[in-house]
Amino acid sequence: MPRRSRTPAEAIERYRGRTVRLLSCVTTEHVVVSAYHASDDGPHQLELADPAKLRSAHPLRLNVAEHYEVHEDADGWHVEIVGYLYAIEYEGRELVSYHWHPRGDSPIIWPHMHVAADIRVGDRWFGKVHLPTGAVGLERVVALAIAELGAKPLRDDWERLIGEAAVR
Amino acid sequence: MATRTDNEIRELSPEEWAQRVDEQARKYLGISGDEFERRLNAGEIDIDDSPAVTRVAMMLPLHATPK
Numbered sequence: 001m002p003r004r005s006r007t008p009a010e011a012i013e014r015y016r017g018r019t020v021r022l023l024s025c026v027t028t029e030h031v032v033v034s035a036y037h038a039s040d041d042g043p044h045q046l047e048l049a050d051p052a053k054l055r056s057a058h059p060l061r062l063n064v065a066e067h068y069e070v071h072e073d074a075d076g077w078h079v080e081i082v083g084y085l086y087a088i089e090y091e092g093r094e095l096v097s098y099h100w101h102p103r104g105d106s107p108i109i110w111p112h113m114h115v116a117a118d119i120r121v122g123d124r125w126f127g128k129v130h131l132p133t134g135a136v137g138l139e140r141v142v143a144l145a146i147a148e149l150g151a152k153p154l155r156d157d158w159e160r161l162i163g164e165a166a167v168r
Numbered sequence: 169m170a171t172r173t174d175n176e177i178r179e180l181s182p183e184e185w186a187q188r189v190d191e192q193a194r195k196y197l198g199i200s201g202d203e204f205e206r207r208l209n210a211g212e213i214d215i216d217d218s219p220a221v222t223r224v225a226m227m228l229p230l231h232a233t234p235k
Contacts, residue, residue, distance in 0.1 A: 016177055020175045020177055023175060024174070024175045027175070028174055028175055029175070030175055030176035030177070030178055031175060031176070031177050031178070032177075032178045032179075032180055032185075032188065033177060033178070033179050033180070034179075034180060034182070034185050034229075035179050035180060035181050035182070035185075036179075043229070045185070045227070045229070047226070047227070049178070063219075063223060065223070065226040065227065067226070083226070085222055085223065085226045087219060087222075087223075089219075094219040097219065097222070099215075099216070099222065101215055101225070101226065104208075104215055104225065104228075105208065105209065105211065105215075106214060106215045106216065108215075108216065114216070128216065130216065
């Protein structure tokens with residue numbers, strides 16, 4: 001059962017704290033957030049101030065941006081992610097990125113990913129193809145970086161924090 | 169369980185956020201934030217055109233990119 005808060009401000013603080021704790025598994029880069037006011041319906045924003053260099057034998061960087069809203073239901077207030085960008089760079093070039101931008105002007109409103117592949121299908125570069133995915137949580141991208149791409153976790157409890165972040 | 173981190177959270181006002189968008193647009197794309205937003209809304213740029221475009225576009229408040 002996702003956790004609920006008594007107020008919108010509490011829900012936002014809980015979300016920010018959970019997200020920052022998750023990011024602290026792989027980076028000390030600071031996070032910037034758009035200011036929240038009670039009269040503001042959102043959406044609100046959270047992102048890494050700059051792409052974060054990961055501690056790794058490989059030149060990896062992580063880029064994160066989230067859009068979110070605060071909603072109330074019978075159990076209280078909670079934050080919902082309404083858009084995201086999660087990208088991992090290798091040698092200064094985007095290796096894989098997960099996007100969801102359903103509210104902008106783009107017709108691509110479903111969650112999707114892009115992969116770095118020097119392949120052309122006809123005249124279309126495969127790196128620009130929008131590969132459909134389900135909604136991806138940031139915790140899965142952090143886990144990917146650590147478990148499969150060799151990023152060194154910066155804390156011993158990274159697996160617990162990934163589990164914590166997965167509960168929304 | 170409370171967990172400490174050294175990661176700083178910096179809260180930006182709408183004006184500071186707009187300044188950030190402008191700085192990042194100039195840094196990654198060589199144009200102002202206002203010009204970037206104009207081109208995006210006019211369809212001259214697509215959010216998925218490049219990683220740099222996506223990064224800056226995701227900084228824009230969603231209400232600024234109408235359908």
